[in-house]
Amino acid sequence: MKRSLKNQFKAVMLAASVLIASTVPLFHSVQASAELTEKDNFARLLQHSMYFYDANMCGTGVEENTRLSWRGNCHAYDAQVPLQPMDEKSVGTNLSQAFIDQYKDVLDPDGDGCVDVAGGFHDAGDHVEFGMPENYAAATLGWGYYEFRDAYQETKQDDHIETLLRYFNDYLMKCTFLDSTGKVVAHCYQVGDGDIDHAVWQSPEVDTMARPAFFLTDEKPQVDYVTSAAASLTINYLNFKDTDPEYAEKSLTYAKALYDFAWKHISAYPVGEGDDFLKSDNDDGPKQYYLSNKWEDDFVWSAAWLYIATGNVEYLNNCLPYVDYYAPPGWAYCWNDVWSGANTLLGIIDLQHPELNLQDMYRSAQGKNQYDDADFWLQIEKAMQTWQNNYSTPQGYAFMSTWGSARYDTAMQLVSLIYDKYKNNDKPSSGSEWSKKQMEYLMGN
Numbered sequence: 001m002k003r004s005l006k007n008q009f010k011a012v013m014l015a016a017s018v019l020i021a022s023t024v025p026l027f028h029s030v031q032a033s034a035e036l037t038e039k040d041n042f043a044r045l046l047q048h049s050m051y052f053y054d055a056n057m058c059g060t061g062v063e064e065n066t067r068l069s070w071r072g073n074c075h076a077y078d079a080q081v082p083l084q085p086m087d088e089k090s091v092g093t094n095l096s097q098a099f100i101d102q103y104k105d106v107l108d109p110d111g112d113g114c115v116d117v118a119g120g121f122h123d124a125g126d127h128v129e130f131g132m133p134e135n136y137a138a139a140t141l142g143w144g145y146y147e148f149r150d151a152y153q154e155t156k157q158d159d160h161i162e163t164l165l166r167y168f169n170d171y172l173m174k175c176t177f178l179d180s181t182g183k184v185v186a187h188c189y190q191v192g193d194g195d196i197d198h199a200v201w202q203s204p205e206v207d208t209m210a211r212p213a214f215f216l217t218d219e220k221p222q223v224d225y226v227t228s229a230a231a232s233l234t235i236n237y238l239n240f241k242d243t244d245p246e247y248a249e250k251s252l253t254y255a256k257a258l259y260d261f262a263w264k265h266i267s268a269y270p271v272g273e274g275d276d277f278l279k280s281d282n283d284d285g286p287k288q289y290y291l292s293n294k295w296e297d298d299f300v301w302s303a304a305w306l307y308i309a310t311g312n313v314e315y316l317n318n319c320l321p322y323v324d325y326y327a328p329p330g331w332a333y334c335w336n337d338v339w340s341g342a343n344t345l346l347g348i349i350d351l352q353h354p355e356l357n358l359q360d361m362y363r364s365a366q367g368k369n370q371y372d373d374a375d376f377w378l379q380i381e382k383a384m385q386t387w388q389n390n391y392s393t394p395q396g397y398a399f400m401s402t403w404g405s406a407r408y409d410t411a412m413q414l415v416s417l418i419y420d421k422y423k424n425n426d427k428p429s430s431g432s433e434w435s436k437k438q439m440e441y442l443m444g445n
């Protein structure tokens, strides 16, 4: 009984950990049911929090997949974005005519003059599909399911989360355009324009606004988008490999292609150079809405997942020189900073594969000596302590930013629970207790 409550509680944290700047009062029905037990409330919170994604589902597959009766298909015209450089009405793509001419067969196999990038999920209060938070949400939901699948099964939420994970990852694959040799030619990382979208307040089903499509290519590789997508697809492989092997393999094939594309560009520069070329062109698509300010965290995150999925140590060799171990800990696990996630994975790999001597591999990759710190869990412990001590209200609610504070809080609950699972052998610890208290506060206590 105790274990079951704990598992359900964990699953709630995970599902809630990616709510993006939401102002929707999702928890009303939970608060209203005072006679329910704590266990019932956490189970219902898990169930209800996943509807956030049903509400934000986009494209021509919404009606087939959503569990909300009031949602319909939307932005079906994303399936027919004119394959042209963007015109003065923001119709088209960010691609040059020369690029379109060169890769027309890949981008437009049916030859209708359009490119199909329909699907995926809207951001939160708007209808744009922004790559950084979309990839982060996909990976984080997948990570929660990967770590605590039994809790979803126990509460019979596994079918729902799998629908959402497929919808996310099918879209990432659809947006990745491979040539006949399996190499990435282009990846669509954003559909819609924040300025145009934010000028309209209506339901997505009736939108007719222009929704340009933004692609990354060899000319502008933007490896933060590429590797965050690769991470999600790798987790998707792990989640489905035993139940739907063919689908899982397809996810892994795309993940590897994206990673290879990123590594081709990253490895062309010495460590610490090439940043202007490698990172996001924030002016091209995200504008002021989601400014990505680094790519190394996403790269290490994806490489660690690929090692876990394949056992190929090359992924670790490639990423260890880029680990920013001495970055000040504390910024929460979020779309723009997945260092907490990357360090957690390296800590897990170190625990489960002592034969690698990962800490020595890291020191050697970074040119450090034997006296330098290399315990990845230490970074997580520092981040958790910073969180628990430095960003709290008088009532103990931990916030990092007043804008969408619950997303950072719940994301650090996720990291704390995974820390407990591996480092504390699943015994309750201050991390679990802290997480439970935070979630109770969020539910109105």
Ligand SMILES: [Zn+2]
Residues within 6 Å of the ligand: 057, 058, 059, 074, 075, 122, 127, 204
């Ligand atoms: Zn839509």
